[in-house]
Amino acid sequence: MDEAVERLAATIRDAADSGRPLAIRGAGSKDFLGHPVAADTLSTADLRGIVAYEPSELVVTVRAGTPLAEVEAALAGEGQMLAFEPPRLAPESTIGGALAAGLSGPARPFRGAARDFVLGCRVLDGRGRQLVFGGQVMKNVAGYDVSRLLTGSMGCLAVLLEVSLKVLPRPATDLSVALECSEDEAIDTMCRLGGRALPLSAAAWADGVLRLRLSGARAAVAAARTVIGGETTDAAYWEAVRDQRTGNFLSSLPLWRVSVPAATPPLDLPGSPLIDWGGAQRWIATEAEAEVVRAAAGAAGGHATRYRGGDPRVPAFHPLPEPLLALHRRLKAALDPAGILNPGRLYASL
């Protein structure tokens, strides 16, 4: 075990012995997400660097505290990318934070989510024990899929030390188009085009404009362009959506992330949404009551996260039915029996 890991393990063991909780932190760029944890900080900043990267394997192994920017620069140097487009909320945002939060960018419905690209991980559990799950190969079904369980678990189960991710080649070309239309028309168009064999890699609507991104070989993109029509537009828009610095992300109102089936008609909520993921992720800036937002999401078969701002007493994540929540508690107890890792960040009783 190297020194940085040994220090973290010792801190966790002490915390477990004394029952003092720890707040796990990478760059802190998502401190706003979930409930604050009143505890000593356990920083992953010392876990830095790319452990292994062989482009022909399509796999990169990275220490959790490595900035996303550093990982992406290394991949770009070989013509590859993190296909799930994790948001870079700050220049120093880390890969560990990206996976712990499980957020994915505009390409998600077309290329997959963060969890789809996680192949394996090295972690410290709540007893400070170093455990390795999954691996560095594309297919691995030995043992339970703990790596994916940890993705999006907001640090409530274990501390990520190192992750292995599947990477993909960057497309030869990207082309973005914009069409003016209503929210209804946009949802309909996104779902219709999504069911066709077109090289779509992003689809979003905001403020009366539907934007689509096409990615692939030059000829295929050009052919799709004539099918779709619209005006060619700036590809930089997708970076702004991905990094959450446009439209509703800039609002001073409470921001909700509403995850619904893509074809769900416009939600009956105040304020115009920023619709991403081809209709499946709707960012809504609204003062509406949490119950109202959650009822609308739930009625569509989805769920709503109080992503940023709003009443801190309102649960940040969509409440779970009690039997499911009880199962979450038992899983936490299995990996973090002293309950010291990010307690309450995801759900009050976790």
Added chain:
Amino acid sequence: MSALHERSPGGDPPRVEPARLAAALREILPGHSVLTGDEAIAPFECDGLSAYRQRPAAVVLPETVDQVQALLRRMSALGVPVVTRGAGTGLSGGALPLAEAVLLVMTRFDRILSVDPANRCAIVQPGVTNAAISEAVRTHGLYYAPDPSSQIACSIGGNVAENAGGVHCLKYGLTVNNVRSLEIVTVDGERLRLGSAALDGPGFDLTALLTGSEGMLGVITEVTVDLLPLPPGRRVLLAAFDSVRAAGDAVATIIAAGIVPAGLEMMDAPAIRAAEAFCQAGYPEDAAAMLLCELDGVEDDVIEEASRVRRILESHGARDLREAVDEAEQVRLWQGRKSAFPAVGRIAPDYYCMDGTIPRREIARVLEGIDELAAKHGLAVANVFHAGDGNLHPLILYDVSRPGDLEKAERLGGEILELCVKAGGTITGEHGVGKEKIDQMCVQFSPQELAAFHGIKAAFDPRGLLNPGKAVPTLARCAELGGMHVHGGALPHPELERF
């Protein structure tokens, strides 16, 4: 084949009198859903790994989720273990019955509940076959991507339980990447929704955790699968090579060039010859190795990629480079690969299929290592595998009627898997651990990692009633086996007591 008795973590459950068990089952299920007696249950004594056979205490085939809930509640109350089975095509003995357990067969859950083209998903019952899903949604121009070779028979519930793969995983992922949501019934009979109708769900990703959990955590009663647009363009190329190494290098170069083929399959000389003798696919019988490369997607993309792949294959010394001219030839080229297992079955009385995955760069080295191990045991091995994602399927040829052959095959199989782990890979890429590879789990995972798995299991099933003795070995079992796996003179689990 398993010499060691595996105890569930909670100790052996009390044995329930057969007559009492049958009466209990008939109280909660209609008569035609309960099978007892040797003749009725004999067809269920094994899954696709037929070397292992065991008759269960009873077989039940419920038809409603209410019945599954009632069954699990009752079996929990009686302390009777339950082994869940889909179509029984699994290759690792995951659905192998236990003598004291009820075998819960889900094949009567065979309805496609809804197809939603706008949201590109379908909600299906677990007993629906893999191929039936793609068949049902084809009119919408959609399909379900994972295609294990047993796809006309295997059920989606079993696919989820095993995280099944297939020949298109490199581009389209395994089952876990193509399932959106699950409904399960827990050992207590509680019905839970995992994930949501959206692309993700609140809380932990239990859909991912359940996928590949081999029936240890819950019974899958409904699956929401992702659907993809059918790719309009497809090309299939065949290339013969004079060495396995040259073929392996060509694979690495294709991937490094930024091409992600839909399928990239390799066969070695014994497999090529067996397949050619079996179905006359037109394979190069004098080649040391052969690659099949399928590219799919938008027509213009596919044309461009096919010409790039051609150049790469040529630069690595490919000969007999062919591109299927039409769909009929594409099917014929695939036919040989897809029938490789039965083809090998004709050249040897018995074969034992392994499933290790390794980093692609290790392909040539590991194949050479397999040759050496095979020679040591005096057995032959034919290799067919998913080269694109490094998933090997060495087929160990043996003759069960020759004394000692089966044991040799098992030992060789174990050593091959350990070689895969040493090369930075895993003991199973897509077939699951089940009963078959449970001992190799002791090689791949530390006692603490195994303990974490047991903790997860206990969170769902504290008394260990669901599929006991599969997937995750007890620490005691690993300790008992310790002598088999001594590397470099170091005992693998020095902290454990020896028996």
